[in-house]
Amino acid sequence: MSPRTLFDKIWDNHVVDTLEDGTAILYIDRHLLHEVTSPQAFEGLRLAGRKLRHPENTIAVVDHNVPTSDRTKPIEEPESRNQIETLERNVKEFGVPYFPLLSANQGIVHVVGPEQGISLPGMTIVCGDSHTSTHGAMGALAFGIGTSEVEHVMATQTILQKPAKNMKIAVEGQLTPGVTAKDVVLAIIGKIGTAGGTGHVIEFCGSAIRGLDMAGRMTVCNMAIEGGARAGLIAPDETTFAYVKGRRFAPKGEGFDEAVAYWKTLAADEGAVYDTEITLRAEDIEPCLTWGTSPETVLPINGTVPDPANEADEAKRAQLVRMLEYMDLKAGQKIAGTPVDVVFIGSCTNSRIEDLRAAASIAAGRKVAEGVRAMIVPGSGLVKAQAEEEGLDRVFLDAGFEWREAGCSMCLGMNPDKLTPGQRCASTSNRNFEGRQGPGGRTHLLSPAMAAAAAVTGMLTDARELTN
Amino acid sequence: MEKFTTLTAIAAPLPEANIDTDKIIPARFLKTTKRTGLGIHAFDGMRYRPDGSENPDFVLNREPYRKAEILVTHENFGCGSSREHAPWALLDFGIRCVIAPSFADIFFNNSFKNGILPIRLPREVCDALMEDATQGSNSRITVDLARQVVIRPDGQEVGFEIDPLRKRLLLEGLDDIGQTLKQVGAIEIFEAKRKKEEPWFPAIAL
Ligand code: SF4
Numbered sequence: 177m178s179p180r181t182l183f184d185k186i187w188d189n190h191v192v193d194t195l196e197d198g199t200a201i202l203y204i205d206r207h208l209l210h211e212v213t214s215p216q217a218f219e220g221l222r223l224a225g226r227k228l229r230h231p232e233n234t235i236a237v238v239d240h241n242v243p244t245s246d247r248t249k250p251i252e253e254p255e256s257r258n259q260i261e262t263l264e265r266n267v268k269e270f271g272v273p274y275f276p277l278l279s280a281n282q283g284i285v286h287v288v289g290p291e292q293g294i295s296l297p298g299m300t301i302v303c304g305d306s307h308t309s310t311h312g313a314m315g316a317l318a319f320g321i322g323t324s325e326v327e328h329v330m331a332t333q334t335i336l337q338k339p340a341k342n343m344k345i346a347v348e349g350q351l352t353p354g355v356t357a358k359d360v361v362l363a364i365i366g367k368i369g370t371a372g373g374t375g376h377v378i379e380f381c382g383s384a385i386r387g388l389d390m391a392g393r394m395t396v397c398n399m400a401i402e403g404g405a406r407a408g409l410i411a412p413d414e415t416t417f418a419y420v421k422g423r424r425f426a427p428k429g430e431g432f433d434e435a436v437a438y439w440k441t442l443a444a445d446e447g448a449v450y451d452t453e454i455t456l457r458a459e460d461i462e463p464c465l466t467w468g469t470s471p472e473t474v475l476p477i478n479g480t481v482p483d484p485a486n487e488a489d490e491a492k493r494a495q496l497v498r499m500l501e502y503m504d505l506k507a508g509q510k511i512a513g514t515p516v517d518v519v520f521i522g523s524c525t526n527s528r529i530e531d532l533r534a535a536a537s538i539a540a541g542r543k544v545a546e547g548v549r550a551m552i553v554p555g556s557g558l559v560k561a562q563a564e565e566e567g568l569d570r571v572f573l574d575a576g577f578e579w580r581e582a583g584c585s586m587c588l589g590m591n592p593d594k595l596t597p598g599q600r601c602a603s604t605s606n607r608n609f610e611g612r613q614g615p616g617g618r619t620h621l622l623s624p625a626m627a628a629a630a631a632v633t634g635m636l637t638d639a640r641e642l643t644n
Numbered sequence: 645m646e647k648f649t650t651l652t653a654i655a656a657p658l659p660e661a662n663i664d665t666d667k668i669i670p671a672r673f674l675k676t677t678k679r680t681g682l683g684i685h686a687f688d689g690m691r692y693r694p695d696g697s698e699n700p701d702f703v704l705n706r707e708p709y710r711k712a713e714i715l716v717t718h719e720n721f722g723c724g725s726s727r728e729h730a731p732w733a734l735l736d737f738g739i740r741c742v743i744a745p746s747f748a749d750i751f752f753n754n755s756f757k758n759g760i761l762p763i764r765l766p767r768e769v770c771d772a773l774m775e776d777a778t779q780g781s782n783s784r785i786t787v788d789l790a791r792q793v794v795i796r797p798d799g800q801e802v803g804f805e806i807d808p809l810r811k812r813l814l815l816e817g818l819d820d821i822g823q824t825l826k827q828v829g830a831i832e833i834f835e836a837k838r839k840k841e842e843p844w845f846p847a848i849a850l
Binding site: 195321370406470590616 | 662672674676719731749753808809820821824825827842
């Protein structure tokens, strides 16, 4: 057999059959459900008189709509309440394991999966949510699907897919102090653009990637979709195995050792060929953020907003002008020093305990700037509990941050956590599209440390200036 | 799912790249538990002013484009989230075909599952079709799926590529769950082999 990539191996291990045109029936190991993209799929099953083929390989959570304030009160928004109640009825009727709103295990689906040992190396994992790519950090092939496909997986435990192209993005060398996983992935998207990975699965590798902890790897894979890729992947290694060991649903005892032996065979073979290869030097990456309304509009924090006049393509120029206007920025202005109204630290990109620690290290002993609303939304109930055990909640509360319950929250503003028109937000989430965090809201994507720095200074700031 | 065979309809020009799914249907409209009824919110941010009135500059608010069934647009259409609400909203508005130089993967897939035909054509061809689409009531384009051609208002034909399987499912209006369930034997064989080779594979038991 010719040398294979990590993607090739996971793919080959899951092909049930190949149809006439090369479409594979791909076996799915884990199916993650949430309240927004599942109701129409359950409805479809019900209408066709079908069942879930493997409810025991499925897990459901509520995250997108849930309030992040006091949960003992009923959910005010009738439509959100309806979606949550619909999911609860569906999981009961179809026998799907479920972490309800008041469970300590509830959280954002992409935080919950790895943290519970539900997402494991070598698996195929799908969810009706594009940021399923997050689980690729485990060395799993994980990707987002539409609701019709959700129904297909429920009924058949498979999905119809054509193989993706292989892309390798290597980050070699050592990151400089103060540069985080978020900066790495923003730098990558700035380089390849939002369509750079279309049709590909990206394998992130190189010494700087191997040096990241699991939370950092998840941040990187989470945003692979923002680079247009179907999925992001990182080969499982000792860091991965140490993370998995002992988690609630991970294999135990001898089973774990057997699993590790198998997982070790997954790394790309020597000489495996990629359709596209890109290398970045870790030393060149600076703390960065986005200035516009597309995740590819990346700038180093000490950079200046681009001038549309320098863009030759007319359509692109018009888009840049529109972005400047929407974001209320001027061509050529320094991005650092721009005042912010809101700071959001959370989302499946950056709401893990490591992210909260990074933010707390900047917030400690400081105060949120006058007039700024700063919120911390942990990724799961377990992250929240861990942070409270470490006293991080006190650090944040003393500094004037809000300390909230787990959920997607202001990442997409389906619950009451929204920007109001014109508000500027420093956000650790993954999308800065127009209106993403609330109609008329302006989003700058950045790391937890930079978000905390923005909170305490009241403006976009190089977090390195606040560490010593 | 409704069959897609041939379609002769008004094509609306949307000359913008990277139209993301938040633009096609903003997140605040995802709270439905149904597939239908999203058409009035399609392109909400572009289509309506902040006070809720129609923006007369937006193409789909103008005649004859209110009845458009084809969209001609630029690169990377449908990027962003995996929400199938995007094709649902387009379909509910009446769109059956989107023509662009490139599409985001998930949107591309989701379209087929809802009887919408996304057609990839080179940028120059899309530019020519864009020009056709700006001709108001003369912007009728025909799409013949069986022959895999787009027919311009002047009768010129442009060929396009499509997977044979997807083509068959669209032509017949078939749901692919039924198709896959025909292979249940192969799925069972796979599962039996898996059980033997990976006995440690954990189930989620709460
Ligand atoms: S946190 Fe944001 S990106 Fe992640 S699953 Fe929730 S809404 Fe999607």
